[in-house]
Amino acid sequence: MSEGIGARVKRKEDKRFITGKGKYTDDIRMENQAYAAFVRSPHAHARVLGIDTSAAEAMEGVVAVLNGQQLTGDGIGNIICGWAITSKDGSPMNMGAWSALATEKVRYVGDAVAVVIADSQSQARLAAEAVEVEYEELPVLVSTRDALADGAAQIHDNAPGNLIYDWEIGDAAATDAALAGSAHVTEMEITNNRLSPNPMEPRSAVAIYDEAEEHYTLYTTSQNPHVARLVLSAFYNVAPEHKLRVIAPDVGGGFGSKIYIYPEEITCLWASMKTGRSVKWTSDRSEAFLTDAHGRDHVSTAKMGFDANGRITGFKVDTIANFGAYMSLFSSAVPTYLYATLLSGQYNISNIHCNVRAVYTNTVPVDAYRGAGRPEACYLIERMMETAAREMGKDPAELRRANFITQFPHETPVIMTYDAGDFGGNLDKAMAAADVAGFAARKAEAAARGKLRGLGYSAYIEACGIAPSQAVGSLGAGVGLWESAEVRVNPVGTVEILTGSHSHGQGHETTFAQIVADRFGIPIDNVQVVHGDTDKVQFGMGTYGSRSGAVGMSAIVKAMDKVEAKVKKIAAHTLEASEDDIVIEGGAVKVAGTDKQMLWHEVGLAAYTAHNLPDGMEPGLKEGAFYDPVNFTFPAGVYIAEVEVDPETGVTKIVQFTAADDFGTIINPMIVEGQVHGGIAQGVGQAMLENVSYDADGQLLTGSYMDYCMPRADDLPSYTLEHNTTVCPNNPLGIKGCGEAGAIGSPPAVINAITDAIGTNDLQMPATPQAVWRAIQAAKSPM
Numbered sequence: 158m159s160e161g162i163g164a165r166v167k168r169k170e171d172k173r174f175i176t177g178k179g180k181y182t183d184d185i186r187m188e189n190q191a192y193a194a195f196v197r198s199p200h201a202h203a204r205v206l207g208i209d210t211s212a213a214e215a216m217e218g219v220v221a222v223l224n225g226q227q228l229t230g231d232g233i234g235n236i237i238c239g240w241a242i243t244s245k246d247g248s249p250m251n252m253g254a255w256s257a258l259a260t261e262k263v264r265y266v267g268d269a270v271a272v273v274i275a276d277s278q279s280q281a282r283l284a285a286e287a288v289e290v291e292y293e294e295l296p297v298l299v300s301t302r303d304a305l306a307d308g309a310a311q312i313h314d315n316a317p318g319n320l321i322y323d324w325e326i327g328d329a330a331a332t333d334a335a336l337a338g339s340a341h342v343t344e345m346e347i348t349n350n351r352l353s354p355n356p357m358e359p360r361s362a363v364a365i366y367d368e369a370e371e372h373y374t375l376y377t378t379s380q381n382p383h384v385a386r387l388v389l390s391a392f393y394n395v396a397p398e399h400k401l402r403v404i405a406p407d408v409g410g411g412f413g414s415k416i417y418i419y420p421e422e423i424t425c426l427w428a429s430m431k432t433g434r435s436v437k438w439t440s441d442r443s444e445a446f447l448t449d450a451h452g453r454d455h456v457s458t459a460k461m462g463f464d465a466n467g468r469i470t471g472f473k474v475d476t477i478a479n480f481g482a483y484m485s486l487f488s489s490a491v492p493t494y495l496y497a498t499l500l501s502g503q504y505n506i507s508n509i510h511c512n513v514r515a516v517y518t519n520t521v522p523v524d525a526y527r528g529a530g531r532p533e534a535c536y537l538i539e540r541m542m543e544t545a546a547r548e549m550g551k552d553p554a555e556l557r558r559a560n561f562i563t564q565f566p567h568e569t570p571v572i573m574t575y576d577a578g579d580f581g582g583n584l585d586k587a588m589a590a591a592d593v594a595g596f597a598a599r600k601a602e603a604a605a606r607g608k609l610r611g612l613g614y615s616a617y618i619e620a621c622g623i624a625p626s627q628a629v630g631s632l633g634a635g636v637g638l639w640e641s642a643e644v645r646v647n648p649v650g651t652v653e654i655l656t657g658s659h660s661h662g663q664g665h666e667t668t669f670a671q672i673v674a675d676r677f678g679i680p681i682d683n684v685q686v687v688h689g690d691t692d693k694v695q696f697g698m699g700t701y702g703s704r705s706g707a708v709g710m711s712a713i714v715k716a717m718d719k720v721e722a723k724v725k726k727i728a729a730h731t732l733e734a735s736e737d738d739i740v741i742e743g744g745a746v747k748v749a750g751t752d753k754q755m756l757w758h759e760v761g762l763a764a765y766t767a768h769n770l771p772d773g774m775e776p777g778l779k780e781g782a783f784y785d786p787v788n789f790t791f792p793a794g795v796y797i798a799e800v801e802v803d804p805e806t807g808v809t810k811i812v813q814f815t816a817a818d819d820f821g822t823i824i825n826p827m828i829v830e831g832q833v834h835g836g837i838a839q840g841v842g843q844a845m846l847e848n849v850s851y852d853a854d855g856q857l858l859t860g861s862y863m864d865y866c867m868p869r870a871d872d873l874p875s876y877t878l879e880h881n882t883t884v885c886p887n888n889p890l891g892i893k894g895c896g897e898a899g900a901i902g903s904p905p906a907v908i909n910a911i912t913d914a915i916g917t918n919d920l921q922m923p924a925t926p927q928a929v930w931r932a933i934q935a936a937k938s939p940m
């Protein structure tokens with residue numbers, strides 16, 4: 158059976174994961190290891206008047222109690238956002254200072270003010286409770302909507318009115334004119350609810366300072382260890398880059414939340430140097446809810462205009478994006494270049510304008526969470542399309558089809574150039590698989606049982622494969638986003654792939670091996686994927702924005718091209734043939750049309766034994782490459798949800814969910830389907846269950862699984878998945894990312910289905926039974 162491109166190969170890494178043999182950060186145990194426990198603010202907004210550590214310092218097992226004054230005194234820099242956004246008046250973004258340990262002020266419940274280092278975790282935690290902090294409470298701001306209001310609490314002195322930036326894209330005047338001349342305008346206010354990321358493995362760090370070598374090692378739950386090392390040394394001044402090794406071993410999920418460098422890693426590294434002990438910190442679930450970067454949290458008003466034939470004339474959006482208490486590493490890019498640039502959706506729209514105001518509040522920092530900006534854009538467009546169809550009495554599928562982009566490349570008014578797609582084909586596939594034709598009968602049958610049945614569409618598009626360096630650099634990113642790879646063929650013919658991508662659940666050890674197996678005709682078990690260690694892989698950009706396939710694998714392909722060229726030279730020389738006649742097939746390097754061949758491992762051996770190489774050829778068989786694409790990739794698809802609502806209780810069941818996706822060339826259909834399943838589960842979670850909630854004092858009300866409802870198996874239907882393929886022209890494999898699509902496309906499909914069932918458009922996420930019941934009642938007796 159082929160193990161190459163397109164094969165449903167089982168994941169190589171799962172053997173160790175499902176037998177409990179994975180090696181995670183918390184599994185690292187160092188000799189002489191101490192533990193960190195953070196002293197966290199119980200107030201959402203307060204001045205720190207004093208910290209008394211004397212009682213804690215006297216407790217058993219306590220090694221040190223360290224605070225923010227000491228940290229900044231040692232020259233440790235502030236945490237920064239690395240993506241510069243310029244406001245429409247030309248002013249730079251207002252970035253408030255964020256010290257890993259707060260000094261003068263705390264700005265959210267959970268903000269760390271001190272750290273206790275002790276011999277055991279329980280001793281550290283007990284002593285943290287004994288640290289006395291005197292606070293002066295300040296007025297609190299939580300609500301996204303209220304952040305810009307007169308009299309709102311002021312969170313950072315250098316961000317007057319809590320405004321971080323006021324940014325726009327598109328043509329405001331042309332869009333206003335288009336809306337004014339429209340036959341119909343749909344208007345909505347849409348909230349995108351705040352989410353907590355909840356990877357299975359909580360964040361963890363083990364910091365090791367070697368005094369003799371003046372060298373630091375950090376084991377950490379990171380999606381991008383190289384970027385972590387760069388930022389820790391270049392910006393936070395924690396350690397010189399060549400004296401810092403960052404290792405992200407097995408990581409149990411991230412969903413974006415492990416891209417950032419948090420206060421805890423900085424503090425553990427510094428505390429290790431201060432105390433001369435290895436320092437470990439592992440978050441518990443409560444700390445994760447309190448401190449992991451949240452996602453989404455937008456409030457938008459939108460207007461979409463149509464001409465008499467149902468063609469979109471203009472789309473105008475005004476969004477307030479809540480950034481929480483501080484600007485996290487990528488936060489500024491999320492509601493701008495990852496959101497507003499996708500507001501054309503799959504549609505041919507000549508006039509778009511979007512204004513985004515980013516604001517501070519006394520809540521956990523908000524940054525990228527699976528989809529990051531693109532779910533917010535998709536939700537907005539697809540709720541608008543469905544609502545517009547209902548208002549105009551048009552079929553929602555046909556309204557979409559009439560507006561689909563059909564010619565590629567297509568340049569949108571919000572600076573994206575879509576490279577390839579077949580949006581009508583995706584819709585056809587989804588509609589056939591969902592049996593839309595049979596929906597009326599199913600609805601009637603449900604009605605006979607007293608149930609409301611509804612059907613909702615979502616046609617999503619996203620820009621992923623986050624790179625290209627030229628584009629992201631010109632838009633304000635602090636670094637270019639390419640990827641690196643090295644392909645090492647060993648003397649016995651086995652292959653090691655060193656990649657700057659990082660796998661934390663996506664199955665790279667399998668899919669990356671598959672493309673090597675495909676090219677060189679060797680078993681995937683003879684291919685080892687090496688990642689996640691700055692001492693092994695020199696540099697890389699890590700994994701987020703569904704980039705590892707399109708960008709990371711492309712770097713491997715480029716490196717394999719170079720290996721193949723050398724292999725052909727060696728074989729041609731040894732077999733006394735022309736290089737042009739050499740082919741690699743079935744684990745052998747052959748002279749085409751003859752029976753002359755070298756086995757793959759014989760070529761490997763020849764390269765290293767080096768006594769019969771072509772003149773001037775260097776021995777060895779390893780090649781490196783960097784890949785920097787010319788454009789993003791644009792996965793797209795159509796999702797159809799079918800729901801049944803109990804009108805007495807509001808309880809909603811998704812009875813059918815159909816996804817037709819276009820991911821270009823698919824390397825491993827089983828892994829891709831797993832990615833889509835997981836993404837849809839997260840999208841259903843956002844649509845129906847999940848919501849981070851704070852009270853007016855800034856206390857987190859959803860700080861445990863009792864209050865923050867994650868989707869469970871019985872909340873989810875069996876999915877029907879279809880694939881449509883248009884090959885991406887901008888990478889050698891023709892692939893598009895699949896890691897976020899499910900989370901992007903599914904929320905509007907679910908909400909559109911529920912609102913179809915209950916006959917009102919007035920419903921915000923999450924559509925809990927209570928929210929659905931209330932929407933039904935409000936529709937019955939409008940105020």
Ligand code: MCN
Nearest residue numbers: 410411412527662668702703704705706824825894895896
């Ligand atoms: N793949 C494929 N064919 C394609 C596209 C991808 O076979 N046409 C394979 C890839 O080789 C890879 C997997 O599918 O094994 C996902 O690839 P890709 O879409 O490139 O995404 P990344 O590997 O870059 O992963 C990042 C993406 C993101 S941004 C989030 S968030 C997310 C996600 O992946 N977080 C995840 N999926 C996750 N899955 C798990 N289990 N855990 C997370 O934290």
